[in-house]
Structure formats: C-alpha cells, structure tokens
Amino acid sequence: SEEINSFKVSNADDLESYRLRFIGRKNIIGDLFSQMRDVPNDQKKAFGQKVNELKNLAQSKFQELIESLNSDNVRDESHADLTLPSAKSSFGSIHPLTATRQRFIQIFERIGFNVSSGPEIEDDWHNFTALNFPENHPAREMQDTFFIEKDPDIALRTHTSSVQIRVLENEEPPIRTLSPGRVFRNEAISARAHCVFHQMEGLYVDKGVSFSDLKQTLYHFAKEMFSKKTQIRFRPSYFPFTEPSAEIDISCQICHGEGCNICKYTGWVEIGGAGMVDPNVLENCNIDSSIYSGFAFGMGIERITMLRYGVKDLRLFTENDVRFLKQFNSL
C-alpha cells in the first residue's frame, strides 16, 4: 500500500505503468490472490480482507491519478483538445442612444461641425444668466431644475446650451459646434419623459448666418437621420436665448401620416427647439452682435432614437434588459 500511495504520475505513460502494475490483468495484487491457497485455513479470511483492501485502494488511487492528470492537462497546452467546441461567449452591442449620437455627429461633422463638452454640474451663469434668462423670470421654472446649492446657485444642467456658452466665451467665430450630453430635469418618469436624458445641441455663429441657414441645415439633418422622404416644419415658440424661436417637427416616422398615437394622429412629431441666437447671448460672451449672428438648436437624443427604431417607451433605454438591447446587435 505504501507503493500505491506514493506513486506519482506526470503523463499518460506513467499512468499506464501504474495501471499495468496494480490494475491490469497480470497485476501484483492479483498475484497475492493466487497465493491464497498456500495460506493456512484459519488465516485465509484475514488475508483475503487485506488483499481486498489493497485492491480497493489501488482502484481509488487510479481515479485520483486520472483526475490529477486531467486537471494538469487543462493548463498544459500540449494536451489540450483543440477539436472541442469553445465555451460560448455572448457579445455586447452598441446602445441605441450611442448609435444615434454617433450618427448625429457624423452628419454634422460632414458639414463642418466639431464636438464640444462641458460639466454636468453647472453654475447659474452658464445654465441660465448668460443664456438671457432674466433674474426671477418664470422661464427658469420652465426647466424644473435640480439645485445642488443656493446663492450662488449650482445645479445639474437642464440643457447642454450651457456648453454653448462655454464655447462662445472661449472661441472666436466662425463657430460650428455640437454639444451632446446628459441633462437633468425634475420631471416624473413616464414612457415619454425622464428626469435624466440626453440632448444634442448645435450652434453656428459667423458673419451673415440667417434663419434660412438654420432651416436648410435641419432639413438636411432630418433627411440624413431618417429618410429622404422626411418632411420638416417649424412652429413659432419662445426660448430666452433665441429670437425668433421655433419648435421643430418632423413628419411622423412611425405612421408616415396615416395616424398613430405617437404623433397623436397629427402626422407630425416634435423633435426639439431652435432659433436665431439672441444678440444678448452673444454680447454676454463678448462677441460683437453687430458683426456676428448665429443659430442654435437642441434636440432630445431619446426622442430621435425612439422615432428611428420605433421604440415606444423611453424607460427601455435605461433598464438594461438584454432582450431589448440584443435587438440592436447589428448596429
């Protein structure tokens, strides 16, 4: 039994010699059984028991040696079975909001826009005052702000127009920039609204920028983002930082005018706001409004993505349900 217990194997040949010696047809334990007939009768029982124990020990040690060799083989490439199928791993996919953001940037980069970013925690100046929100004006409440500190006010930015102020303060026209990013508003979460969502804002400031430039740029965008058939319309609106201001609608991408509850049977869906940059905003950033003019627009990336892929509930974007996310595997 000592010999069995101390037996070491490092490869299949060692294992085979163990097998031949202790298990195989002519093994040495078998020899002991054949010596049985020479054992005096009164000792036969004890002798038989001992030999049986030895036989069992040889068997269980054999199993142990096989297992130890197998586990070593996993690490030893020379023994790896390359014909075995590999472990299945599943791949992640691009998030639909990311896909829309990337497409957005691609469309605008081709017409000379760059991408800028700024902090999600903003001061009052960049989120409101520089954007021509008058002190104590109800327009500040229009945006359901999450304040972090009062006097001086620090808040989670309610739009990425704050980034446009940072660009206007730090760069000389001509300026063509896109500011994608997360924004925050104290709104109840529903299928159409969330307290955290993503915006894409655009800003173009140069000599002689006109409203027709804005219209044509957004028309181009709508055709590139959706389809050649997509129509666009402007409705008069109000924002403190643009004058004149407009709300942008596109023809409904879900029903194409047939009528559905996404467009509330109007055939049109709002995708954002836009307008000519108010001269006060340019002046606040030390840009001479008698020389320069500009347009700006802002859209929700969630809304665009819903229209693009027919997603009916924006909560799906943040629930991380793989059954939803997997549908975008091909992006």
Ligand code: PHE
């Ligand atoms: N900042 C506006 C909003 O968040 C959108 C907008 C941007 C409107 C630029 C006009 C011009 O609602």
